[in-house]
Amino acid sequence: MKKAKNTNKLLALCRKILWFLKSRYFFAAFCIVLEFVEILTVFSFLYKYFFPITVAGKLFNAGVLLYLINREETPEFKLPWTFLMLVVPVMGAFAFVVLSSTExxxxxxxxxxxxxxxxxxxxxxxxxxxxxxxxxxxxxxxxxAYLQRAAGMxxxxxxxxxxxxxxxxxxxxxxxxxxxxxxxxxxxxxxxxxxxxxxxxxxxxxxxxxxxxxxxxxxxxxxxxxxxxxxxxxxxxxxxxxxxxxxxxxxxxxxxxxxxxxxxxxxxxxxxxxxxxxxxxxxxxxxxxxxxxxxxxxxxxxxxxxxxxxxxxxxxxxxxxxxxxxxxxxxxxxxxxxxxxxxxxxxxxxxxxxxxxxxxIPFGDGPDLLYPESIGKNVYLNIIHTAREYLYITSPYLICDHEILNSLRLAAGKGVDVRIIVPHIPDKQIVFLMTQSNYPSLIQAGVKIYEYTPGFIHAKNFVCDDRFAVCGTINLDYRSLAHHYECGVWMYRTGCIGNMKEDFRKTLEASQEILLEQARLKLWKRLPAETLKLFTPLF
Missing domain, CATH: 3.30.870.10 (Endonuclease Chain A)
Known part of the structure; x- marks a missing residue:
């Protein structure tokens, strides 16, 4: 029986690999990797054998680093780029110019x-x-008033x-x-x-x-x-x-x-x-x-x-x-x-x-070129700061910046009943590992974390004090909060808020609470999770 199960897993893995090799994903990844290798090879050759280019490269790296430090960005965005420019000089600066340019x-x-x-x-x-x-x-x-000004809605x-x-x-x-x-x-x-x-x-x-x-x-x-x-x-x-x-x-x-x-x-x-x-x-x-x-x-x-x-x-x-x-x-x-x-x-x-x-108020959000303010993030922060009695959140991911995490901890510290439901069966194991790495600090502050045991919860809901709610497309991760085009509906004292609250409570019944002793990751899991979290603002 065990042998048959392992054979089925192997066949399923082979089918996935074959599908990937035939898909547009493989072609896209292959072309981008090929382009990157070509640029890296040419650059390495020139940098090694031409002294003026070596000097110019170091000056270029220093200039880009100074520009980054003085740029109006969040510390979470600056830190990984600074790390790359220090560890991989010139190539880190080159990657920043290519991937962060808005021209x-x-x-x-x-x-x-x-x-x-x-x-x-x-x-x-x-x-x-x-x-x-x-x-x-x-x-x-x-x-x-914030949404009217920032989102124009x-x-x-x-x-x-x-x-x-x-x-x-x-x-x-x-x-x-x-x-x-x-x-x-x-x-x-x-x-x-x-x-x-x-x-x-x-x-x-x-x-x-x-x-x-x-x-x-x-x-x-x-x-x-x-x-x-x-x-x-x-x-x-x-x-x-x-x-x-x-x-x-x-x-x-x-x-x-x-x-x-x-x-x-x-x-x-x-x-x-x-x-x-x-x-x-x-x-x-x-x-x-x-x-x-x-x-x-x-x-x-x-x-x-x-x-x-x-x-x-x-x-x-x-x-x-x-x-x-x-x-x-x-x-x-x-x-x-x-x-x-x-x-x-x-x-x-x-x-x-x-x-x-x-x-x-339905509203939109997107990358900073079109939306200079992080509207989705600020809508969530406004609700967190407003909470007096309870704050119920459902999200497939919990990979947000220090500001949101600290606001959730602060709300729980004031006595607000803060509860968050995330999946028990993840769609991406690495992302789930980074989500789990945020459990301990939140739980220690009084936030209650639950995993939806029947499977994967993809809902993006905020419900607060029977007064405020948001339902939309905005995940609690950097991709949604900084990079993607998103939308949501902000609601105040609408009839459906009670239905959203009731649905959350019923979903809690099908979820397991994560206790502090369960939340602490082993070292071999915590190290890669913390390392990956360093670079999440970039992708």
Missing amino acids: NSRDLQKRHRASAAKLAPYLKRKDQTELLSEEADREARLQA PCCGNTQITYYRTGQEFYQALLESLERAEQFIFMEYFIIESGSMWDPIYEVLQRKAAQGVEVCLMYDDIGCMGTLPSRYDRIVRRDGIRCMVSNRFRPVLSNVHNNRDHRKITVIDGNTGFTGGINLADEYINAVEKFGYWKDTAVKLEGDAVGSLTALFLSFWNTQCEKTEDTLDYGIYMETSEDTLDYGIYMETSEEKKTGEGAV
Whole structure:
């Protein structure tokens, strides 16, 4: 029996290796490694045999190091680069210049600003900040004011919010809403994969496009590299659906590959919008099992706040396909200007008026070139600092910077009931090891850590004091908080917050609490985890 089990494991491993060798991942990795080796070989030869180049290299390394030290960045970002420049002089500086340069993305920044300026008048008309006029709403008013300034999104009322506890619940609601589409459908996802979930959705999209509904699909190239054919967008266009590939991958060394479109957005007729952690692949609805039971969540918005999700989609779509005279080809898939979407047509849709409690602000976040402030991180910090009674968090990863970790410890130290649920069955063992390395300091401060024993929890939720909540795509890791394009929905005293709290408590019943003696990693695990954590801000 044991021999048969080992044979099956070996066969499964061989199949994975064979799949990787045939995939675009292997081609991409091979090209980048080849380019890096070529640059390293040429540089090493010149550096060794030409004295002037040696001197110039040392001066170059010192200059880049001084620039880094004086640059306005977090210590977590500066430390690994400084370490590399000291341990591997010149090559560390060269890597910093190549992977941290934003020059190739300046045009993207200009187009993003132009898009935001065009959308601003439509969003301003939706603002209902007066909802937070009571003295009891002061903390909410301050948080809303931050989002209005940093993300440019209005505070909305008149919005019904439905919370979905599982991918299965979300999937059925999504299909029903798509069937009711009459004007347009916008969909933006990080991962799409043919199967039990995506195929029926795509059939609805084809049918709606044939009926004259405007259907626009956007997906991330690297996110779908292992799940869709390389030119899937061409297939989609033949079916009458407009399609955009976000940040199409090119096998060259560039920091732009770090900025993935991790958003999950569906907007239907400007009246109904969905977002949350759920991608369009079978594991999200448990049609296949990857890491035990897959627990994920989402929200549906109906009413005024849907306009903000529409704006997020339109802005990102048009930012990628509107060209200016000095446009540089830096790897984002460029359409012609004829493929841009008119803001007025979709932002001025006749919305069915809804009544809903509280205030809602959907918001976007992204790399610092387009979003100078870490909006997702600051939204989370604002909620942590506001907490008075309890703070419930679900996240697949717990690899955040010192500021967030210290804020969580401080909240627990003040007596706030801080509880965090992470997976018990991880999707990435190395990432899980780094997550576990943060357990001891949090537990010692009074934070309660739980692992979801049935499998993998992918939900990204914050719930606080029956007043505040966030549901969206933003993980507690550096990729989400610094590099990716993300989105979320900030909520204050909305009806669904109670449902989110109840779902958290039920999820706790299926989770095991991690005690301090269990949390302490053995030395052979702790050393690699701490070493890897040093470099996580870079990737």
